[in-house]
Amino acid sequence: MPIKLPEFHFPPLLKKLKRGGPAMIHPKDAGTVIAYTGIGKTSRVLELGCGSGFMTAQLANIVFEVVCYDKREEFLDLAKENLKKLNLINTVFKLKDVNEGIEEKNQDFDLVFADLPEPQKIVDASLDALKKDGFLVGYCLQMEQAKILHLDCEKKFSNVFTIEVTTREYQAKEFGFRPMNFGLVYTAFLVFAQK
Amino acid sequence: MPIKLPEFHFPPLLKKLKRGGPAMIHPKDAGTVIAYTGIGKTSRVLELGCGSGFMTAQLANIVFEVVCYDKREEFLDLAKENLKKLNLINTVFKLKDVNEGIEEKNQDFDLVFADLPEPQKIVDASLDALKKDGFLVGYCLQMEQAKILHLDCEKKFSNVFTIEVTTREYQAKEFGFRPMNFGLVYTAFLVFAQK
Amino acid sequence: MPIKLPEFHFPPLLKKLKRGGPAMIHPKDAGTVIAYTGIGKTSRVLELGCGSGFMTAQLANIVFEVVCYDKREEFLDLAKENLKKLNLINTVFKLKDVNEGIEEKNQDFDLVFADLPEPQKIVDASLDALKKDGFLVGYCLQMEQAKILHLDCEKKFSNVFTIEVTTREYQAKEFGFRPMNFGLVYTAFLVFAQK
Amino acid sequence: MPIKLPEFHFPPLLKKLKRGGPAMIHPKDAGTVIAYTGIGKTSRVLELGCGSGFMTAQLANIVFEVVCYDKREEFLDLAKENLKKLNLINTVFKLKDVNEGIEEKNQDFDLVFADLPEPQKIVDASLDALKKDGFLVGYCLQMEQAKILHLDCEKKFSNVFTIEVTTREYQAKEFGFRPMNFGLVYTAFLVFAQK
Numbered sequence: 125m126p127i128k129l130p131e132f133h134f135p136p137l138l139k140k141l142k143r144g145g146p147a148m149i150h151p152k153d154a155g156t157v158i159a160y161t162g163i164g165k166t167s168r169v170l171e172l173g174c175g176s177g178f179m180t181a182q183l184a185n186i187v188f189e190v191v192c193y194d195k196r197e198e199f200l201d202l203a204k205e206n207l208k209k210l211n212l213i214n215t216v217f218k219l220k221d222v223n224e225g226i227e228e229k230n231q232d233f234d235l236v237f238a239d240l241p242e243p244q245k246i247v248d249a250s251l252d253a254l255k256k257d258g259f260l261v262g263y264c265l266q267m268e269q270a271k272i273l274h275l276d277c278e279k280k281f282s283n284v285f286t287i288e289v290t291t292r293e294y295q296a297k298e299f300g301f302r303p304m305n306f307g308l309v310y311t312a313f314l315v316f317a318q319k
Numbered sequence: 320m321p322i323k324l325p326e327f328h329f330p331p332l333l334k335k336l337k338r339g340g341p342a343m344i345h346p347k348d349a350g351t352v353i354a355y356t357g358i359g360k361t362s363r364v365l366e367l368g369c370g371s372g373f374m375t376a377q378l379a380n381i382v383f384e385v386v387c388y389d390k391r392e393e394f395l396d397l398a399k400e401n402l403k404k405l406n407l408i409n410t411v412f413k414l415k416d417v418n419e420g421i422e423e424k425n426q427d428f429d430l431v432f433a434d435l436p437e438p439q440k441i442v443d444a445s446l447d448a449l450k451k452d453g454f455l456v457g458y459c460l461q462m463e464q465a466k467i468l469h470l471d472c473e474k475k476f477s478n479v480f481t482i483e484v485t486t487r488e489y490q491a492k493e494f495g496f497r498p499m500n501f502g503l504v505y506t507a508f509l510v511f512a513q514k
Numbered sequence: 515m516p517i518k519l520p521e522f523h524f525p526p527l528l529k530k531l532k533r534g535g536p537a538m539i540h541p542k543d544a545g546t547v548i549a550y551t552g553i554g555k556t557s558r559v560l561e562l563g564c565g566s567g568f569m570t571a572q573l574a575n576i577v578f579e580v581v582c583y584d585k586r587e588e589f590l591d592l593a594k595e596n597l598k599k600l601n602l603i604n605t606v607f608k609l610k611d612v613n614e615g616i617e618e619k620n621q622d623f624d625l626v627f628a629d630l631p632e633p634q635k636i637v638d639a640s641l642d643a644l645k646k647d648g649f650l651v652g653y654c655l656q657m658e659q660a661k662i663l664h665l666d667c668e669k670k671f672s673n674v675f676t677i678e679v680t681t682r683e684y685q686a687k688e689f690g691f692r693p694m695n696f697g698l699v700y701t702a703f704l705v706f707a708q709k
Numbered sequence: 710m711p712i713k714l715p716e717f718h719f720p721p722l723l724k725k726l727k728r729g730g731p732a733m734i735h736p737k738d739a740g741t742v743i744a745y746t747g748i749g750k751t752s753r754v755l756e757l758g759c760g761s762g763f764m765t766a767q768l769a770n771i772v773f774e775v776v777c778y779d780k781r782e783e784f785l786d787l788a789k790e791n792l793k794k795l796n797l798i799n800t801v802f803k804l805k806d807v808n809e810g811i812e813e814k815n816q817d818f819d820l821v822f823a824d825l826p827e828p829q830k831i832v833d834a835s836l837d838a839l840k841k842d843g844f845l846v847g848y849c850l851q852m853e854q855a856k857i858l859h860l861d862c863e864k865k866f867s868n869v870f871t872i873e874v875t876t877r878e879y880q881a882k883e884f885g886f887r888p889m890n891f892g893l894v895y896t897a898f899l900v901f902a903q904k
Contacts, residue, residue: 127519130696133480133511135357136452155354159346162330164380185359186381187509190422257331267496267691269613269850274491285328286489287346288498294481294508301657305701309682310693312416313489314335314661316328324712325891379861403768462657494849497894501715505888506878523870523901525747526842544876545744549736552720554770555750575749576771647721657886664881675718676879678888679737683897684871686859691852704881706718 128291130307137185140209144176144202149239149263150311154182156289157237161259161317163187167234170253172222172246177203179237179263182211187235191228195221195224222246227255239263243315244276250282254319262315277317284317325488325502332380336402338396339397344434344508350378351484352432354510356454358382362429365448367417372398374432376427379407381432390416417441419490423448429465434458439471445468446475449514457510467510472512479512512513520683520697527575529600534566534592539629539653540701544572546679547627550706551649553577557624560643562612562636567593569627569653577625583617584613612636618643629653633705634653634666641670644709652705660703667707674707715878715892727795729761729787734824734848735855735896737769742822745901746844748772755838757807757831762788764822766848766896767795774827776813780806807831813838824848828900829861836865839904847900855898861868862902869902 135151163169167187174180174192174306180203184190192215194200200219207215212314222238223245229252236250244264250260260277264270270286277284289311293304330346337346358364362382369375369387375398379385387410389395395414404411413422417433418440424447431445431454445455455472459465465481472479485505490500525541540554546581553559557577568682570593574580582605584590590609594695598606611626612628619642624639625647626640631704650667654660660676667674680702720736725828746780748754752772759777769775777800779785785804792800803812807823808830814837821844822837828847835845845862849855855871862869875898878889 127517129517131480133355133482135355137357137359151354152351155350155352155477156486157350157462158353158381159350159377160328160330162332162377162380164332167383183356186353186356187360193611208538210475266689267856268689270489271491271852272398273487273495275493278491285326285488286491287328288489290485290487291351292485294465294469294483296466296473296481299656300469301469302655302703305698305700306696307699308695309697309699310695313692319446322712322714438614452894461887463884463886491711494853496853497851500893500895501891503890504892504894505890508887519816521870523745523872525745527747527749541744542741545740545742546737546876547740548743548771549740549767550718550720552722552767552770553807555772572747576743577750642867660879661881661886664879664886665883668881676881677717677718677876680875680877681741681872682875684855684859684873686856686863686871690859691856691859692722 126258127306137181137210138178140203141178141181141206144199146175146178146199149179150290151182152289153263153311153314154179156314157261158186160180161235162259163235168232169235169237170228170233171237173239174203175239176198177206179213179239180207181210181212183237184215189214191216191218193218193220193222195219225249226253233253233296234258239261242275243269247276247280251319256319258319260317264315267313270315273315277315281317281319285315286315288313322501332376332405333373336373336376336401337397339394341370341394343371344374345488346377347484348458348506348509349374352456352508356430356456358430363427364432365423365428366432368434369398370394370434372401374434375402376405376407377493379410380431384409386411386413386416388413388415388417388421390414416427417436417444420444421448426450429453431455432458438468442471442475444459445513451514453514455512459508459510462508465510468510472510476512476514481508481510517696520694527571529601531568531571531596532566532626534588536565536588537540538566539569541701542679542681543653543701543704544569546704547651548576551625551651559625559627560618560623561605561627563629564593565589565629569594569629570605570610571600573627574605579604580693581606581608583608583610583612583616585609615639616643624648626650629654633659637666637670639680641709646709649658650707654703656703657703660705663705669685669706671707671709676686676703676705678703712891720768722795723763726763726791727761727782727787731760731784733761734764736767737874737876737895738848738899740762741899742846743771746820746846748820751841753817754820754822755813755818756822759788759823760784760824762791764824765792766795766797767799768822769800774799776801776803777812778803778805778807780804780900785867810834811838816840819843822848828854828858832861832865836904841904843904845902849898849900852898857897857902858900866902866904871898872901873898
């Protein structure tokens with residue numbers, strides 16, 4: 125028996141975007157990354173694996189600059205197109221496999237956000253890119269990815285923690301306030317590592 | 320039997336702040352407000368009931384300007400002091416009971432954030448303050464508050480929804496990835512209403 | 515966009531039953547009622563509002579006797595038919611509106627389970643039916659019902675608590691252990707009151 | 710800062726028991742095992758790793774017979790003592806390491822419940838002990854255990870699923886119904902495999 129997909133309540137910003145193949149990063153996760161790292165107007169962010177640009181948009185809307193990598197040309201093109209629609213010109217896109225190296229080595233980024241199959245491979249490169257006290261955040265679909273990244277980060281970062289964020293929607297009637305029956309219960313584990 | 324309070328993982332931004340009497344607004348909730356409303360560098364925010372300034376700091380770090388009201392002088396002073404510590408000068412503080420009226424009536428705010436005992440009382444004032452498509456968000460400790468605000472907003476806003484956000488922390492060992500046993504399971508209901 | 519209804523994983527017992535109009539009581543809630551009240555083989559249970567008999571079946575499978583009331587003849591007939599299918603003959607069905615009174619007044623029941631629109635109306639009758647230390651449990655769809663029942667029980671019972679139970683399903687692959695994306699996130703609040 | 714341990718709301722049955730070293734199995738998990746397997750008054754259960762007997766008590770209170778194994782004499786003695794207190798004489802205790810073999814091979818058990826460090830090692834023995842349609846349930850503290858057991862069961866059982874159960878407690882006041890702030894958010898993953 126099919127049921128209706130829960131309403132995701134995307135902000136106006138995201139409603140304008142075209143969806144591509146890769147899973148979108150939901151506001152619940154984007155908001156958590158933003159708030160737990162404390163990035164803001166003056167921050168510089170390096171995004172490794174930008175997919176169709178949903179996270180890029182949410183970051184670029186807030187920070188000074190986002191530098192994005194993706195090795196898949198069709199997604200990078202879609203991400204560029206999406207950011208153009210929003211007039212968020214503070215983004216730089218690079219078509220490259222991050223496992224072959226990253227150009228940003230000057231320790232001047234506040235956040236490295238990685239949505240990659242093997243995020244543990246960019247731990248060292250992230251240390252080169254991050255300012256002191258800056259964060260690497262891995263968006264990990266599988267427990268195995270989160271575990272490897274968490275353990276590898278513990279060897280080189282000072283503060284490592286893994287969290288998961290769930291939202292639940294409520295319905296309100298004159299007599300009847302209660303959670304909705306069905307919902308999105310999982311998207312990803314978020315591994316935070318502070319330099 | 321006492322147990323240890325869960326680690327909240329506040330960002331460096333919040334670790335510098337002094338806590339006062341009112342409950343702090345946690346990053347999980349601040350991040351959700353930011354991401355679901357899509358506010359960013361160019362946004363203007365009106366905060367009704369700023370307490371000790373934890374939410375003010377998280378907002379001011381991201382948006383163009385935050386105008387804050389609180390009727391309790393000691394909290395307003397603490398909020399001012401806290402924001403000063405962070406050098407976030409894009410904040411204006413007003414000592415006033417918002418139920419007696421708000422000066423901002425030019426429909427040029429992107430977000431009204433209300434942490435008030437009776438948030439339904441500022442629905443009309445929020446409409447005066449908000450741009451088209453802007454959001455009122457109520458931070459409601461009790462289900463009764465969320466319900467009244469949700470129902471009252473449905474009469475005057477175009478898009479109303481209530482959500483709750485939960486984070487869960489995981490521990491990682493070589494053999495042993497699992498959620499931690501105890502945690503923070505609730506802070507508040509968030510009522511969103513888009514003009 | 516429609517998605518597939520989550521798999522409920524009903525036990526063989528429930529898979530044999532015919533569903534009727536009223537919402538079924540899921541194993542997650544039935545199991546919680548059983549385990550938190552400690553009912554067992556020698557217990558006697560009074561069920562107020564048995565609907566199509568899903569809870570009746572789960573109780574009768576475990577306890578000595580279940581006495582069931584429902585005022586809606588078509589559901590009572592379906593419940594009877596369902597219990598017959600399972601050969602659970604330790605059930606007695608009564609067609610009656612419980613708000614007009616209950617015959618069981620000898621304080622010899624271990625559990626009164628109520629799935630009623632106004633469960634607070636049967637608080638006194640439950641006290642007459644229950645043994646010392648026995649439990650009244652209300653299955654409450656709405657927060658308002660749970661609140662009234664909880665507060666009314668606090669006046670007359672010694673130990674009152676309200677809980678909600680959530681299950682989450684995980685998928686396992688060689689590389690890929692993680693929660694499923696969509697699921698059942700809510701059925702009801704359960705109010706427990708111990709005499 | 711220490712906080713108070715959440716109230717577990719154990720039933721009268723469990724309040725009488727003495728706690729030993731191993732973690733107790735909470736009613737939320739015991740109830741889920743009972744309800745999702747559909748065991749009842751006529752069922753026979755094999756418990757592998759009974760610890761201090763909290764799960765034994767919850768099972769023996771409901772089913773016809775429980776056969777328990779544990780290789781640690783001090784826990785087996787405590788479990789025996791605990792069950793004696795409750796006058797639950799339908800239990801048999803065996804001091805033995807289950808990895809060295811189980812005597813019950815006649816396919817006449819309805820449930821095998823395993824709380825073991827390597828539950829995957831008793832998959833074959835469980836098949837020998839279980840009736841057709843009977844269940845093996847593994848109580849797994851770590852995701853890694855749940856994953857191995859789930860995948861190994863998929864090779865030999867017809868219906869395998871892994872769930873986790875969470876309860877959340879609510880507080881009710883005249884104006885003020887809301888979840889409590891802190892709680893138990895995790896105990897174990899439950900792997901179900903139906904023969």
